[in-house]
Amino acid sequence: MSDSRAEYRAHLLRHELSEIVGAEHTSVNKGERQDQAIDWSWMSQLYQLHDLELPMADVVVRPGSAEEVAAVVAVASDHRVPVVPRGGGSGTQGGTFALYGGIALDLSRMDSIIDIDESSMVVKVEAGVTGPQLEEVLGRRGLAVAHEPGSFHFGATVGGWLAARGSGVRSTKYGKSEDQVLQLEVALPPGELVSTLPVPNHAAGPGLLQLVVGSEGTLGPITSATMRMDPIPESMSFLTFEFETVFDGLEAGRRIMTERLRPAVMRLYDEADREKLSKILGIEFSGALMVIVCDGDQRLVDLESEMISEICVDVGGADLGETGAKTWWDGRYEPYAMGKAPRPPTIFGTTDTVCTFADMPDLYRAKRKNVEEGFAEYGATYTAHFSHWYPWGVMVYDRFYVHDAPEDPMESLALHDRLWDAAIRVSLEHGGVINEHHGIGVKLGRFMREQYGTAWPVMQRIKDAIDPDGILNPGKLGFGPPR
Numbered sequence: 001m002s003d004s005r006a007e008y009r010a011h012l013l014r015h016e017l018s019e020i021v022g023a024e025h026t027s028v029n030k031g032e033r034q035d036q037a038i039d040w041s042w043m044s045q046l047y048q049l050h051d052l053e054l055p056m057a058d059v060v061v062r063p064g065s066a067e068e069v070a071a072v073v074a075v076a077s078d079h080r081v082p083v084v085p086r087g088g089g090s091g092t093q094g095g096t097f098a099l100y101g102g103i104a105l106d107l108s109r110m111d112s113i114i115d116i117d118e119s120s121m122v123v124k125v126e127a128g129v130t131g132p133q134l135e136e137v138l139g140r141r142g143l144a145v146a147h148e149p150g151s152f153h154f155g156a157t158v159g160g161w162l163a164a165r166g167s168g169v170r171s172t173k174y175g176k177s178e179d180q181v182l183q184l185e186v187a188l189p190p191g192e193l194v195s196t197l198p199v200p201n202h203a204a205g206p207g208l209l210q211l212v213v214g215s216e217g218t219l220g221p222i223t224s225a226t227m228r229m230d231p232i233p234e235s236m237s238f239l240t241f242e243f244e245t246v247f248d249g250l251e252a253g254r255r256i257m258t259e260r261l262r263p264a265v266m267r268l269y270d271e272a273d274r275e276k277l278s279k280i281l282g283i284e285f286s287g288a289l290m291v292i293v294c295d296g297d298q299r300l301v302d303l304e305s306e307m308i309s310e311i312c313v314d315v316g317g318a319d320l321g322e323t324g325a326k327t328w329w330d331g332r333y334e335p336y337a338m339g340k341a342p343r344p345p346t347i348f349g350t351t352d353t354v355c356t357f358a359d360m361p362d363l364y365r366a367k368r369k370n371v372e373e374g375f376a377e378y379g380a381t382y383t384a385h386f387s388h389w390y391p392w393g394v395m396v397y398d399r400f401y402v403h404d405a406p407e408d409p410m411e412s413l414a415l416h417d418r419l420w421d422a423a424i425r426v427s428l429e430h431g432g433v434i435n436e437h438h439g440i441g442v443k444l445g446r447f448m449r450e451q452y453g454t455a456w457p458v459m460q461r462i463k464d465a466i467d468p469d470g471i472l473n474p475g476k477l478g479f480g481p482p483r
Contacts (some may be wrong), residue, residue: 036104057104066223074191086216088155093441099475125160146174164439217473233295240324241317265293291325349404353432363430448478
């Protein structure tokens with residue numbers, strides 16, 4: 001009897017969803033449901049390698065408008081079933097896993113550029129718009145949204161950028177996605193479309209905008225966003241410097257940022273990346289390597305490049321010319337290209353964190369030691385580069401590798417999780433924040449209470465107030481199952 005009741009409830013849910021978006025945009029096909037669960041996380045890749053089934057939704061829905069998204073959320077609220085939003089599936093934290101079933105909300109049909117306001121230099125788009133779409137349309141006007149993540153060519157959407165507080169390669173000058181957004185529209189339970197204020201800077205109380213940004217669908221699916229545009233720079237310069245140690249490079253970067261210079265790109269690679277980077281860039285060097293890109297008006301570029309070069313030389317850097325940085329820029333998406341990124345059975349994880357300049361040297365030393373000495377029996381290695389810089393600190397994009405992984409997938413998963421436990425706890429102990437731009441998803445949720453401390457119950461109360469049934473992307477960001 002209980003099975004028949006569940007089957008009929010599922011039938012009613014599918015019928016109501018089909019009435020909203022059309023039967024052709026609703027599916028219970030197992031292959032489609034499994035596709036919706038896939039992302040670029042190591043866990044997802046491991047499961048696919050071993051033909052294991054990912055946690056998937058019960059039904060896939062592809063709305064075509066914000067109103068349809070709100071109506072889907074209303075139906076989900078009525079039935080008290082989970083809603084798992086999906087953009088391009090380029091995330092790395094298991095954010096698309098449907099741990100408790102429910103509805104996979106595929107936003108890919110919502111890919112319209114709504115308005116381009118060249119006077120204010122802003123563009124309004126639906127959540128499913130991708131970076132290449134914007135590049136093609138805005139580029140014809142000499143404009144861009146200067147957000148170019150590694151997932152740029154992997155389907156990453158504007159909604160996804162904002163849901164995970166994503167960074168792009170030029171974030172040091174142009175900011176992360178959270179700095180480029182002016183306004184959001186979001187669908188909240190029990191089915192309301194809510195817009196934040198039209199501009200992000202105001203004194204009209206606390207900002208709802210940044211409450212939604214980074215919430216990974218746990219407060220509601222983003223339906224549209226207004227983003228800042230920037231002119232395509234007229235000039236670029238490329239600088240390459242070699243430092244005896246990575247700590248000398250960190251000091252050069254600190255001085256560049258605290259003297260309020262703004263290179264578009266500044267990447268500092270540690271010694272462990274030397275051999276690989278030397279082959280990629282076609283230059284010989286020892287120690288650590290820094291590649292720098294400045295862009296904008298030619299006069300400003302020339303002045304900024306000169307001042308940055310003076311700082312690097314003063315710290316002990318050797319000027320290697322422009323070739324290395326220019327080659328890096330031209331191939332900036334290559335490390336993420338199909339077949340070049342690491343894949344299981346190798347165990348790997350990008351444990352990026354961000355902290356102040358004062359904390360970074362000790363954090364870096366401790367993480368390297370923790371991974372390479374703490375997991376020496378598995379041959380674990382550690383590499384790092386520093387890629388997103390702020391006036392007060394820097395982000396380390398660091399990664400662990402275990403090439404000789406256990407054959408059993410569950411043993412491999414357990415080792416993967418232990419490595420993450422070790423790396424993240426070192427970050428927290430040394431003033432770091434769990435993550436700088438990859439988001440939390442299901443992978444890192446277990447650290448959120450530890451990260452926030454006594455503020456975590458406040459986060460939970462906000463979640464409960466907006467989503468009292470806990471149906472919005474449950475199990476992500478450290479929030480629990482639906483009620």
